[in-house]
Amino acid sequence: MISVLGAKHRRNRYFSAYRALTTISFMKFKSPLIDTQGLIALTVFLAYLAFGIQALIS
Amino acid sequence: MGLGIQGEQLLRISSDYTWVVAGYVLCVAALGLLGYRLLNLPKRQGLLVTAGSAICGGTAVVTLSPIINAKPMETGAVLGLIFTMNAVALLTFPAIGQFLDLSQAQFGIWSALAIHDTASVVATAQLYGDEAAQIATTLKLGRTLWLIPTALLLSVIYRRKGRGIGLPPFVLLFVIASIMGSLISLPPLVLVSAAWLSKALLVLALFLIGLEISLATLRSIQPKLFVFATGLWCLVAPSALFLVMTLVP
Numbered sequence: 001m002i003s004v005l006g007a008k009h010r011r012n013r014y015f016s017a018y019r020a021l022t023t024i025s026f027m028k029f030k031s032p033l034i035d036t037q038g039l040i041a042l043t044v045f046l047a048y049l050a051f052g053i054q055a056l057i058s
Numbered sequence: 059m060g061l062g063i064q065g066e067q068l069l070r071i072s073s074d075y076t077w078v079v080a081g082y083v084l085c086v087a088a089l090g091l092l093g094y095r096l097l098n099l100p101k102r103q104g105l106l107v108t109a110g111s112a113i114c115g116g117t118a119v120v121t122l123s124p125i126i127n128a129k130p131m132e133t134g135a136v137l138g139l140i141f142t143m144n145a146v147a148l149l150t151f152p153a154i155g156q157f158l159d160l161s162q163a164q165f166g167i168w169s170a171l172a173i174h175d176t177a178s179v180v181a182t183a184q185l186y187g188d189e190a191a192q193i194a195t196t197l198k199l200g201r202t203l204w205l206i207p208t209a210l211l212l213s214v215i216y217r218r219k220g221r222g223i224g225l226p227p228f229v230l231l232f233v234i235a236s237i238m239g240s241l242i243s244l245p246p247l248v249l250v251s252a253a254w255l256s257k258a259l260l261v262l263a264l265f266l267i268g269l270e271i272s273l274a275t276l277r278s279i280q281p282k283l284f285v286f287a288t289g290l291w292c293l294v295a296p297s298a299l300f301l302v303m304t305l306v307p
Contacts, residue, residue: 038206038210041206042206042207042210044203044206045203045204045206045207048072048076048200048203049076049080051069051072051073051076052072052073052076052077052080053076054073055070055073055074055076056076056077
């Protein structure tokens with residue numbers, strides 16, 4: 001019984017640590033203004049501009 | 059149409075004229091922002107007309123409306139005005155092009171800059187010729203990409219999360235079709251069928267553009283808004299024509 005409770009406690013502790021880590025990483029990388037789709041679109045726009053700069057230089 | 063344009067050609071045309079498109083978009087945006095303040099128009103309608111004229115007509119209006127909290131009536135009036143100008147362009151531009159004896163490249167670039175919506179750009183340029191349509195479509199899609207930084211900038215100003223800011227699907231499909239056309243050697247029957255289908259869909263698109271214009275929508279347009287939108291267009295379309303005739307052979 002004691003060992004079962006210990007295992008449950010350890011599992012809860014690991015789960016809490018995992019949850020804390022994922023929350024921090026989401027908070028860190030989640031922008032308030034742009035989602036993944038927007039980020040992809042912005043990358044495409046910047047690539048379009050980069051090709052334009054390349055053509056202008058050459 | 060994307061299947062008929064090689065990836066290399068797509069890249070060359072769009073990169074050669076990136077700065078012409080950028081200059082046009084920024085100049086129209088500056089004129090629009092100045093114009094709506096001079097005419098004392100409501101800010102939201104001023105922004106929608108400016109974005110529609112500078113970037114991509116109805117697509118820009120529909121994308122930016124929720125970001126700037128535009129009311130349905132405001133959006134409807136601006137859309138009605140833009141669709142009417144598209145129809146006017148469709149009827150007049152090919153005749154002007156033929157009168158001035160513009161080359162296919164000149165007409166394609168002028169259409170891509172001066173007409174608001176992508177469907178109308180493609181349709182008008184197609185009336186002038188296949189080469190003009192290919193150039194116009196390629197440049198217009200580049201112009202449409204300016205919607206991305208505009209939507210992000212307005213999201214920052216209006217402190218609204220820019221959900222749904224993404225590549226317009228037709229841009230993505232066109233690029234994928236062009237890459238497919240370059241990488242896979244498609245049988246002539248497929249290419250001919252695709253060209254036929256694109257023309258048939260274009261006729262359908264024109265019909266749908268016509269359906270968008272109703273008397274009720276036209277009546278909802280305020281005189282000041284009409285003066286601003288048409289005035290801006292009447293200023294920038296001939297300027298773009300002059301620029302194209304001077305710079306493009």
